[in-house]
Amino acid sequence: MAGIFVGRTAELALLQKRLDRLQTGRAGLVVTIRGRRQVGKSRLVQEFCNRAEVPYLFYTATKGASSTEAISTFLAELRDSPLPTSPDLVPISAGGWPDAFRSLASVLPDVPSVVVIDEVPWLAEQDVLFHGALQTAWDRLLSTKPVLFLLLGSDVHMIERLTAYDRPFFGRADALVLGPLNPAETARALDLSGADAIDAHLICGGLPGSGLATGQAAAGLPRRGVRRSGLGRLQHPGSGAAGRVPRAGPSTPRP
Ligand SMILES: Nc1ncnc2c1ncn2[C@@H]1O[C@H](COP(=O)(O)OP(=O)(O)O)[C@@H](O)[C@H]1O
Numbered sequence: 001m002a003g004i005f006v007g008r009t010a011e012l013a014l015l016q017k018r019l020d021r022l023q024t025g026r027a028g029l030v031v032t033i034r035g036r037r038q039v040g041k042s043r044l045v046q047e048f049c050n051r052a053e054v055p056y057l058f059y060t061a062t063k064g065a066s067s068t069e070a071i072s073t074f075l076a077e078l079r080d081s082p083l084p085t086s087p088d089l090v091p092i093s094a095g096g097w098p099d100a101f102r103s104l105a106s107v108l109p110d111v112p113s114v115v116v117i118d119e120v121p122w123l124a125e126q127d128v129l130f131h132g133a134l135q136t137a138w139d140r141l142l143s144t145k146p147v148l149f150l151l152l153g154s155d156v157h158m159i160e161r162l163t164a165y166d167r168p169f170f171g172r173a174d175a176l177v178l179g180p181l182n183p184a185e186t187a188r189a190l191d192l193s194g195a196d197a198i199d200a201h202l203i204c205g206g207l208p209g210s211g212l213a214t215g216q217a218a219a220g221l222p223r224r225g226v227r228r229s230g231l232g233r234l235q236h237p238g239s240g241a242a243g244r245v246p247r248a249g250p251s252t253p254r255p
């Protein structure tokens with residue numbers, strides 16, 4: 001299933017809309033994306049980056065890596081990415097995340113770009129100063145550039161803490177909550193209907209990837225191509241409640 005991308009039309013459109021806003025000269029934007037493990041956060045954002053046609057950096061933290069290792073990897077990936085206007089200005093190492101973000105800010109282009117930090121909670125786990133460093137850098141340096149910052153993580157509490165009321169991101173970051181595919185989407189993805197679709201969804205729980213393949217097998221069907229669908233909920237800053245993102249195709253309420 002790694003090759004075929006299923007659905008997420010609404011989420012891709014939502015991210016594209018924010019990227020489009022950067023074209024009109026607005027300051028940078030932040031979107032946090034959270035959801036349970038394996039629900040498809042990383043894949044959604046990689047797909048978005050592939051389609052976005054702007055320079056991007058996709059950095060994924062490694063669980064258990066020390067702060068020093070994480071920073072070196074971040075800088076190495078920044079240097080090798082199409083993002084920096086002058087890659088030579090990116091240092092090999094930095095004294096801490098504040099320095100690393102300063103380096104990032106100094107090489108961000110003046111055209112729209114995307115910076116992804118995946119598995120944010122793992123960085124914060126290793127370095128209690130990470131959240132503060134990110135938010136200060138955003139406040140003072142990064143937000144002045146036309147950059148779309150995407151922060152991903154499965155740990156709900158840690159992602160929520162990033163946007164808590166006493167944090168610089170409060171009121172500035174949109175929070176996308178990525179849910180599993182719903183029964184209608186699973187059915188469309190697997191090209192099933194009726195009892196077969198319900199069987200497949202009950203087995204895979206709407207999880208993409210191997211989940212869909214399992215659901216397909218459970219429905220006793222050979223592997224087939226998948227169709228597009230999308231589902232998501234977006235919390236607007238300060239709204240406190242999750243609202244539905246309108247879906248592009250015909251919709252079926254979640255059970
Ligand atoms: N929309 C999708 N279409 C097809 N496969 C997907 C989709 N979303 C996720 N997957 C697959 O499901 C698995 C888990 O997705 P991943 O993005 O790693 O989840 P997460 O980052 O939320 O833990 C991966 O193998 C990925 O390729």
Ligand SMILES: [Mg+2]
Nearest residue numbers: 041042043118
């Ligand atoms: Mg992931």
